[in-house]
Amino acid sequence: xxxxxxxxxxxxxxxxxxxxxxxxxxxxxxxxxxxxxxxxxxxxxxxxxxxxxxxxxxxxxxxxxxxxxxxxxxxxxxxxxxxxxxxxxxxxxxxxxxxxxxxxxxxxx
Amino acid sequence: xxxxxxxxxxxxxxxxxxxxxxxxxxxxxxxxxxxxxxxxxxxxxxxxxxxxxxxxxxxxxxxxxxxxxxxxxxxxxxxxxxxxxxxxxxxxxxxxxxxxxxxxxxxxxxxxxx
Numbered sequence: 001x002x003x004x005x006x007x008x009x010x011x012x013x014x015x016x017x018x019x020x021x022x023x024x025x026x027x028x029x030x031x032x033x034x035x036x037x038x039x040x041x042x043x044x045x046x047x048x049x050x051x052x053x054x055x056x057x058x059x060x061x062x063x064x065x066x067x068x069x070x071x072x073x074x075x076x077x078x079x080x081x082x083x084x085x086x087x088x089x090x091x092x093x094x095x096x097x098x099x100x101x102x103x104x105x106x107x108x109x
Numbered sequence: 110x111x112x113x114x115x116x117x118x119x120x121x122x123x124x125x126x127x128x129x130x131x132x133x134x135x136x137x138x139x140x141x142x143x144x145x146x147x148x149x150x151x152x153x154x155x156x157x158x159x160x161x162x163x164x165x166x167x168x169x170x171x172x173x174x175x176x177x178x179x180x181x182x183x184x185x186x187x188x189x190x191x192x193x194x195x196x197x198x199x200x201x202x203x204x205x206x207x208x209x210x211x212x213x214x215x216x217x218x219x220x221x222x223x
Contacts, residue, residue: 032210034210043112043214043215043216043217044152044200044202044214045213045214046211046212049210049211051210086151086152088152092208093207093208094140094204094206094207094208094209095157095164095165095207096142096154096157096165096168097142097144097152097154097212098154099144099151099152099153099154100151101151102151102152
């Protein structure tokens, strides 16, 4: 079965602290992995995808096929990073996204 | 340019009534997706369209739910005989093609069934 698991509902850190949002997946094949973010009163939007291997807003995520994980990391959290973060996967040919339950990140001053 | 738009933004309906939710995708986007965001269930896929056909309807929770897309553009999600468990935010997304990596989301329609 295809599944995405985000074990933390809420992650609270202080500004400047490192942050890691966990994501594990199960999929029989080679999926594409994404992180989507929803800031308060804004639309859900793409943050990054594993294929591009880029850093967006200081965030990075590495696909670990052995551990079937795609954790999102940032070395120094900022208050403006406070948002809901969703990990998602889809098959290579495209189509629907399968989302995790989401993790609310709260960055305190 | 204009992003994905959805209407209405909020809908309150009585249990048992039918509702229609509308999605206008980004112009030129051939793929259109419906998702549902509810407490306890997170973000769930409902159905997606490539052009006017729906290759994957696997996420529709019951036969009370249906969707159509006409002219390869606007889509309507219809819920018949609404139940309280249908209360959720219904999100629409579009992408240029099915295998395009980014889906662009609309603001959602918040449905409340009383």
